[in-house]
Amino acid sequence: MLALSNVSKRFGGVVATDxxxxxxxxxxxxxxxxxxxxxxxxxIGQISGSLGTDAGTIRFENTDITAWRxxxxxxxxxxxxxxxTSIFKxxxxxxNLALAVxxxxxxxxxxxxPVASExxxxxxARNISREIxxxxxxxxIAGNLAHGEQRALEVGLALATRPKLVLxxxxxxxxxxxxxxxxxxxxxxxxxxxxxxxVEHDMDAVFxxxxxxxxxxNGRVLAxxxxxxxxxxxxxxxxxxxxxxxx
Amino acid sequence: xxxxFLVILLLLAFPVAMQWLGYLFYVSxxxxxxxxxxxxxxxxxxxxxxxxxxxxxxAFVGAGAYVSSILVAEGVASAWIGWPxxxxxxxxxxxxxxxxxxxxxxxxxxxxxLAFAQMMFYLVNSMKxxxxxxxxxLPRRAELGLGVDLGNEVAFxxxxxxxxxxxxxxxxxLAHSRFGRVxxxxxxxxxxxxxxxxxxxxxxxxxxxxAGAAGGIAGALLxxxxxxxxxxxxxxxxxxxxxxxVILGGVGHLWGGVIGAAVLLGLEHLIADHPIPWLAQIAPxxxxxxxxxxxxxxxxxxxxxPQGIARLLERKRNARP
Numbered sequence: 291m292l293a294l295s296n297v298s299k300r301f302g303g304v305v306a307t308d309x310x311x312x313x314x315x316x317x318x319x320x321x322x323x324x325x326x327x328x329x330x331x332x333x334i335g336q337i338s339g340s341l342g343t344d345a346g347t348i349r350f351e352n353t354d355i356t357a358w359r360x361x362x363x364x365x366x367x368x369x370x371x372x373x374x375t376s377i378f379k380x381x382x383x384x385x386n387l388a389l390a391v392x393x394x395x396x397x398x399x400x401x402x403x404p405v406a407s408e409x410x411x412x413x414x415a416r417n418i419s420r421e422i423x424x425x426x427x428x429x430x431i432a433g434n435l436a437h438g439e440q441r442a443l444e445v446g447l448a449l450a451t452r453p454k455l456v457l458x459x460x461x462x463x464x465x466x467x468x469x470x471x472x473x474x475x476x477x478x479x480x481x482x483x484x485x486x487x488x489v490e491h492d493m494d495a496v497f498x499x500x501x502x503x504x505x506x507x508n509g510r511v512l513a514x515x516x517x518x519x520x521x522x523x524x525x526x527x528x529x530x531x532x533x534x535x536x537x
Numbered sequence: 538x539x540x541x542f543l544v545i546l547l548l549l550a551f552p553v554a555m556q557w558l559g560y561l562f563y564v565s566x567x568x569x570x571x572x573x574x575x576x577x578x579x580x581x582x583x584x585x586x587x588x589x590x591x592x593x594x595x596a597f598v599g600a601g602a603y604v605s606s607i608l609v610a611e612g613v614a615s616a617w618i619g620w621p622x623x624x625x626x627x628x629x630x631x632x633x634x635x636x637x638x639x640x641x642x643x644x645x646x647x648x649x650x651l652a653f654a655q656m657m658f659y660l661v662n663s664m665k666x667x668x669x670x671x672x673x674x675l676p677r678r679a680e681l682g683l684g685v686d687l688g689n690e691v692a693f694x695x696x697x698x699x700x701x702x703x704x705x706x707x708x709x710x711l712a713h714s715r716f717g718r719v720x721x722x723x724x725x726x727x728x729x730x731x732x733x734x735x736x737x738x739x740x741x742x743x744x745x746x747x748a749g750a751a752g753g754i755a756g757a758l759l760x761x762x763x764x765x766x767x768x769x770x771x772x773x774x775x776x777x778x779x780x781x782x783v784i785l786g787g788v789g790h791l792w793g794g795v796i797g798a799a800v801l802l803g804l805e806h807l808i809a810d811h812p813i814p815w816l817a818q819i820a821p822x823x824x825x826x827x828x829x830x831x832x833x834x835x836x837x838x839x840x841x842x843p844q845g846i847a848r849l850l851e852r853k854r855n856a857r858p
Contacts, residue, residue: 338732340728340731340732359731359736360731360732361731361734361735361736361737362736364732364733364734365734369732369733369734370732372729372732376726376728376729376732377726377729378722378725378726378729379725379726380725381722381725385718389718389719389722389733390733390734392715392718392719393719393730393733393734393735394733394734398715398716398718398719398735398740399715399716399743400714400715400716401710401711401714401716401717402710402711402714403714403715404710404713404714405713405714405715405717405718406713408715447729447732447733448732448733450733451733451734
């Protein structure tokens with residue numbers, strides 16, 4: 291579904307991603323793990339188009355999207371969420387979700403008709419709010435939500451564009467155990483209809499959710515495989531997982 | 538809602554009251570305020586709703602003023618030709634300036650819009666055929682036909698008021714439309730707007746062009762009002778004045794431009810035409826420095842009511858962080 295081939299990105303002299311080759315199969319939850327600074331977020335940026343790609347190609351459903359702009363990739367069904375929460379803080383939850391639904395449902399060059407009259411937008415926004423567990427918070431201003439709720443909305447914005455593949459960049463960042471459980475349950479529900487590329491440090495979540503795992507170290511893919519293979523891989527243990535699993 | 542009707546009623550009754558009191562001069566002054574209200578409101582669309590810090594809005598007002606004036610000077614007096622031509626010219630100019638400027642962000646955007654406006658300023662300065670730096674005096678105001686004589690101050694006032702109210706209603710509709718939502722969303726979080734699939738550049742450009750076009754009609758009215766236009770209408774100080782009006786009145790507020798124009802021009806007029814004896818004793822020529830008074834008011838607003846006068850007047854609804 292998503293195929294990266296020799297994708298690289300340099301920031302000045304620093305190599306952030308180095309000839310990354312990676313394939314995400316339709317329907318799977320593919321986790322991307324690795325130590326801090328391994329280039330995971332850079333790679334998400336390159337796949338979503340907010341960062342350029344110096345070398346290599348990115349293909350999505352057999353279309354070469356390497357040079358596409360971010361909004362064009364979203365139209366194709368490739369959406370992302372951010373590690374640092376990026377929502378419309380002064381909009382209500384409903385307005386946030388309805389906007390994302392609107393962005394997908396045709397042109398917004400409509401200058402006269404009140405958007406409030408488009409019940410279909412809000413109906414769909416309500417459905418998504420149920421999916422992400424914010425149905426009771428529709429009228430709340432996003433900036434006033436609790437951290438866990440903001441993280442849920444962050445993922446909800448990506449889902450509201452009805453993607454085929456969603457890139458989740460550390461959805462559990464800064465969450466307590468209870469909130470993390472809720473997020474794991476959410477991703478568990480989402481996976482039924484959407485392919486997921488998940489960047490996450492929470493190994494409990496990764497090993498519970500992932501069908502396959504790729505390990506990124508120093509911008510390179512060290513290994514890709516099923517969770518038990520990754521857990522057993524001596525290279526991975528040495529480079530990254532050793533500390534995590536020993537702890 | 539009731540407040541809005543009250544304001545409209547007052548605006549409608551104003552010329553009648555002034556005529557009755559014998560202060561017809563104020564009707565012409567009020568027309569000027571309303572024209573600036575249109576210009577400031579059009580800037581508020583890009584600046585307030587769109588979050589684009591355009592420092593060259595006078596270019597569009599000026600384009601409208603000059604195009605309509607040149608048409609009158611060349612014998613095309615009909616407002617039905619001159620005003621749409623002013624709007625079209627301003628829109629075209631906004632499209633060109635916007636298409637280039639909107640590829641930049643932040644300080645660069647401010648500077649490049651300023652630079653374009655100054656280029657227009659020097660361009661009209663060099664148009665010797667149309668007065669150059671001396672400006673262009675018009676034999677008469679544009680002609681509206683329909684039995685309306687725009688030379689009459691009251692008729693002119695009502696024409697300007699009709700255009701302002703139509704513009705405000707259009708802005709109100711636009712702000713609540715799909716387009717308005719998208720433009721505000723880009724202001725709030727551009728990266729996220731892009732990440733949910735919004736082609737940011739395209740929407741910002743259309744917003745910029747609409748605002749420029751609306752600035753063009755203000756320019757045409759301004760030239761007609763004074764029967765005179767000179768390059769200062771495009772000077773960067775003019776852009777700054779419009780910006781101050783928007784900030785005073787309320788950035789991103791429907792009535793921000795109207796309130797800002799009324800307060801700023803009202804204040805200037807008050808300081809210049811109504812000497813305060815005790816102040817004149819201390820500082821004999823203080824009235825020539827009306828801008829100092831305006832500056833102090835602006836400072837107070839920015840410090841104590843950063844959201845502008847419009848929101849001060851509103852009852853506090855559910856506050857947004």
